[in-house]
Amino acid sequence: MKERELVVSKIREGTVIDHIPAGKALLVLKILGIDERTKETVSMALNVPSKKMGRKDIVKVEGLFIKEEELNKIALIAPNATINLIRDYEIEKKFKVKLPEVVKGILRCPNRMCISNSKEPIKSIFYVKVQDNEVFAKCHYCGRRIRELAEFLL
Amino acid sequence: MKHLISIEDLTKQEILKILDKAEEFEDVALGIRKCRILEGKILANLFFEPSTRTRISFETAMKRLGGEVVNISAQEASSIAKGETLADTIKVVSNYCDAIVIRHPLEGAARFAAENSAVPVINAGDGAGQHPTQTLLDLYTIRKECRKLEGISIALVGDLKYSRTIHSLIKALTLFDTKIYLVSPEILSLPEDFLEELNGDIKRAKLEDIIGEIDVLYVTRIQKERFLDEEEYRKVAGSYRITTATVEKMKESAIILHPLPRVDEIDVKVDSMRQARYFKQAFYGVPVRMAILSEVML
Ligand SMILES: [Zn+2]
Numbered sequence: 001m002k003e004r005e006l007v008v009s010k011i012r013e014g015t016v017i018d019h020i021p022a023g024k025a026l027l028v029l030k031i032l033g034i035d036e037r038t039k040e041t042v043s044m045a046l047n048v049p050s051k052k053m054g055r056k057d058i059v060k061v062e063g064l065f066i067k068e069e070e071l072n073k074i075a076l077i078a079p080n081a082t083i084n085l086i087r088d089y090e091i092e093k094k095f096k097v098k099l100p101e102v103v104k105g106i107l108r109c110p111n112r113m114c115i116s117n118s119k120e121p122i123k124s125i126f127y128v129k130v131q132d133n134e135v136f137a138k139c140h141y142c143g144r145r146i147r148e149l150a151e152f153l154l
Numbered sequence: 155m156k157h158l159i160s161i162e163d164l165t166k167q168e169i170l171k172i173l174d175k176a177e178e179f180e181d182v183a184l185g186i187r188k189c190r191i192l193e194g195k196i197l198a199n200l201f202f203e204p205s206t207r208t209r210i211s212f213e214t215a216m217k218r219l220g221g222e223v224v225n226i227s228a229q230e231a232s233s234i235a236k237g238e239t240l241a242d243t244i245k246v247v248s249n250y251c252d253a254i255v256i257r258h259p260l261e262g263a264a265r266f267a268a269e270n271s272a273v274p275v276i277n278a279g280d281g282a283g284q285h286p287t288q289t290l291l292d293l294y295t296i297r298k299e300c301r302k303l304e305g306i307s308i309a310l311v312g313d314l315k316y317s318r319t320i321h322s323l324i325k326a327l328t329l330f331d332t333k334i335y336l337v338s339p340e341i342l343s344l345p346e347d348f349l350e351e352l353n354g355d356i357k358r359a360k361l362e363d364i365i366g367e368i369d370v371l372y373v374t375r376i377q378k379e380r381f382l383d384e385e386e387y388r389k390v391a392g393s394y395r396i397t398t399a400t401v402e403k404m405k406e407s408a409i410i411l412h413p414l415p416r417v418d419e420i421d422v423k424v425d426s427m428r429q430a431r432y433f434k435q436a437f438y439g440v441p442v443r444m445a446i447l448s449e450v451m452l
Contacts, residue, residue, distance in 0.1 A: 113259070113261050113281050114262050115240075115258075115260045121239060121241055141265055143160075
């Protein structure tokens with residue numbers, strides 16, 4: 001806790017997302033739907049020294065409790081992230097994100113000739129896999145593999 | 155209910171079962187024996203892009219088994235589809251028939267069709283995606299003409315990048331203990347991503363280095379439109395042209411296959427040589443598709 005307290009102030013109630021790969025914090029905010037119009041207090045620490053990761057980012061959002069779909073998205077871009085749910089300045093629950101095996105309607109297929117990009121009533125489906133510490137996803141329909149998942153988040 | 159969407163959906167045992175069944179149907183395909191096991195069944199050929207050969211092959215297979223066929227041509231298919239989604243078209247057509255054969259320009263269309271169909275769907279090619287019945291007939295031809303599938307060595311020649319025939323075939327061949335040589339111009343070589351997913355004895359090679367040792371020479375068409383420079387195309391296309399001189403370097407027992415249609419990658423003089431088996435391969439499409447149709451509808 002000490003390390004974190006130094007860089008970002010405590011929150012009373014909300015979510016702290018830790019162990020985000022350095023440089024991905026802004027993307028996490030985007031996933032959470034946080035932009036300049038947001039009313040919540042948001043704090044962010046970038047490039048924090050970390051024993052495990054070398055450098056990491058941390059995001060804290062006052063009053064926000066993260067949803068399942070957002071967790072799945074965060075897992076795709078930050079597979080080692082830890083989520084802390086805070087109430088009354090105390091950690092009520094702490095857990096690691098879990099990489100989903102299948103994601104529906106979360107990623108866009110880069111293949112223009114893929115049926116999932118057509119006008120059909122269709123949701124994209126991707127199978128998520130880890131190979132050599134790298135996360136990739138494979139399209140259920142056309143079989144296309146994507147690695148830079150962040151670029152294809154819907 | 156069973157669909158046939160991708161060769162990857164089949165286990166080695168399931169593939170062998172279809173090949174064995176095809177064997178039983180061969181005399182029916184030749185018209186020597188009558189068999190009416192699909193009597194009263196209707197197959198809908200739903201072709202969103204034309205492919206006469208594949209369509210006729212399915213139609214023949216269905217009729218030889220006593221079944222009926224409704225053909226929905228590319229033009230009709232697109233007029234059904236006018237303002238209508240593929241999902242809706244499939245929901246309608248699958249109420250009229252016992253199985254659907256679909257050909258569609260978009261990748262993954264057959265899988266999506268299957269998800270919306272009340273009857274089995276057979277993929278007859280979706281864009282640059284899958285064409286599993288072609289692969290099954292290729293495997294059948296190899297097993298028939300080489301008298302085995304395990305232990306053969308095969309050279310795949312031509313467009314290895316875009317040819318769906320080749321992609322499905324390579325995946326299937328890796329299930330058997332085969333040695334695969336990839337022979338193609340650099341710009342048409344097998345995509346790295348695809349290669350990474352495969353386990354097996356697969357090597358790039360020059361045709362002249364391996365021509366004397368292979369059991370199967372599988373030739374595909376190199377499409378002119380893939381090249382920006384026409385002269386570049388001429389150079390490349392010419393270097394993979396199979397002539398009688400090429401065939402003379404092959405083993406007596408080796409065979410030449412081609413999914414057809416060919417343009418000029420195999421000299422017509424080769425047709426009369428004993429190694430040429432591509433027309434036989436086209437015939438084998440009928441018993442193999444009979445096996446598939448009976449498998450999904452019975
Ligand atoms: Zn796709």
